[in-house]
Amino acid sequence: MIFTQIELAPADPILGLTDAFKADTRTEKVNLGVGIYKDESGSTPILKSVKLAEERILATQKSKSYLGIEGVEAYNRVVQELLFGEGHEVVKNKRALTAQAPGGTGSLRVAAEFLVRNTESKTIWVSNPTWANHQNIFTSAALKIKQYRYYKAETHGKDFDAMIADLKTAKEGDLVLLHGCCHNPTGIDLTQAEWHIIAELCLEQSLVPLFDFAYQGFGTGVEEDAQGLRIVANKVPELIIANSFSKNFGLYNERIGAVTLVAENQADVIKAFSQVKSTIRGNYSNPPAHGALIVSTILGDSELTTLWQSELKEMRERIAKMRSLFVETLKSAGVKQDFSFISTQNGMFSFSGLTKEQVAKLKDDHAVYIVGSGRISVAGMTIENMPVICKAIAAVL
Numbered sequence: 001m002i003f004t005q006i007e008l009a010p011a012d013p014i015l016g017l018t019d020a021f022k023a024d025t026r027t028e029k030v031n032l033g034v035g036i037y038k039d040e041s042g043s044t045p046i047l048k049s050v051k052l053a054e055e056r057i058l059a060t061q062k063s064k065s066y067l068g069i070e071g072v073e074a075y076n077r078v079v080q081e082l083l084f085g086e087g088h089e090v091v092k093n094k095r096a097l098t099a100q101a102p103g104g105t106g107s108l109r110v111a112a113e114f115l116v117r118n119t120e121s122k123t124i125w126v127s128n129p130t131w132a133n134h135q136n137i138f139t140s141a142a143l144k145i146k147q148y149r150y151y152k153a154e155t156h157g158k159d160f161d162a163m164i165a166d167l168k169t170a171k172e173g174d175l176v177l178l179h180g181c182c183h184n185p186t187g188i189d190l191t192q193a194e195w196h197i198i199a200e201l202c203l204e205q206s207l208v209p210l211f212d213f214a215y216q217g218f219g220t221g222v223e224e225d226a227q228g229l230r231i232v233a234n235k236v237p238e239l240i241i242a243n244s245f246s247k248n249f250g251l252y253n254e255r256i257g258a259v260t261l262v263a264e265n266q267a268d269v270i271k272a273f274s275q276v277k278s279t280i281r282g283n284y285s286n287p288p289a290h291g292a293l294i295v296s297t298i299l300g301d302s303e304l305t306t307l308w309q310s311e312l313k314e315m316r317e318r319i320a321k322m323r324s325l326f327v328e329t330l331k332s333a334g335v336k337q338d339f340s341f342i343s344t345q346n347g348m349f350s351f352s353g354l355t356k357e358q359v360a361k362l363k364d365d366h367a368v369y370i371v372g373s374g375r376i377s378v379a380g381m382t383i384e385n386m387p388v389i390c391k392a393i394a395a396v397l
């Protein structure tokens with residue numbers, strides 16, 4: 001027998017919570033674990049722009065024949081436009097090549113495996129804290145992980161000096177994972193000035209940035225959220241971007257993202273990208289079409305793009321509203337502790353500062369589910385569930 005000795009894997013820190021939530025029979029339960037956008041009625045609807053694009057696709061699609069290894073061509077073009085903006089030098093000089101991949105996770109995994117197999121870059125620096133799955137993805141691809149400091153618990157803020165001090169100890173060719181915007185789990189992003197410093201540091205020390213860009217448009221806006229990436233791309237000759245449309249198009253279960261390679265020149269990117277394709281071929285051969293067709297149909301049509309932009313704005317603004325309501329409702333629930341920092345964080349998550357014990361009590365005594373690190377998905381809050389959440393937090397503090 002080869003399976004008998006295998007030990008049971010621990011539950012995933014985020015998705016395992018959803019399983020526990022589903023099994024919970026209490027009626028007033030709230031799931032603020034996984035990062036899924038909910039509207040005011042507590043559901044995760046399909047965007048209207050997506051529905052319209054799907055109707056067009058169904059009406060015109062003639063074949064289910066395989067896509068090429070890199071996926072839908074038109075999709076890869078619009079991905080580059082979203083990332084770099086119109087007419088960017090990287091695109092004009094054909095220094096970037098993009099392959100469609102299964103979600104942000106699949107994109108990160110392809111990038112990691114490509115790097116390990118083809119370069120001397122075997123170490124990746126990730127922020128402390130970072131999205132819980134980064135560790136899993138990168139160790140699965142045999143990258144060695146090191147952490148740079150990012151968060152200061154005492155101030156609920158960023159520790160940029162510590163980040164720089166740690167990255168100064170990185171070796172030539174080391175990879176640096178950077179959250180493009182809406183840092184997960186802290187919700188604390190770099191300022192433009194800080195992005196310039198990071199770009200300079202990567203250039204000086206020959207570090208290779210790997211952008212995890214899963215929330216474009218969830219922070220301030222589609223263009224604004226890409227500023228950090230563009231600042232770095234303007235300065236650093238080689239970088240990789242893993243982006244996702246799970247959140248900003250609500251295409252969670254379509255598994256749609258992309259890995260984009262930027263090299264110093266066209267000749268280099270063509271060679272390197274051929275190895276990205278080889279990595280994909282050895283994994284899942286070629287990607288599925290539907291999600292990519294949705295995104296390219298929307299972004300290839302000005303009316304659908306305008307509709308999508310307005311739907312994205314609505315999601316972004318609802319989350320911002322929930323942030324202020326959360327801070328206010330905590331106050332009216334009698335919480336003396338200052339939680340105003342929550343209003344200044346970006347994106348879906350709020351890093352609450354709640355301890356592991358408090359998180360456990362929230363779940364056990366109040367059926368409020370949040371991630372063990374204290375990360376709360378603000379995107380799961382509604383006017384209706386807010387009093388329940390805040391009363392529970394007040395009780396465990």
Ligand code: PMP
Binds near residue numbers: 102104131179
């Ligand atoms: N990176 C970060 C920081 C994320 O938060 C997520 C989603 N939770 C992903 C990547 C992966 O996204 P996807 O669901 O598209 O794989």
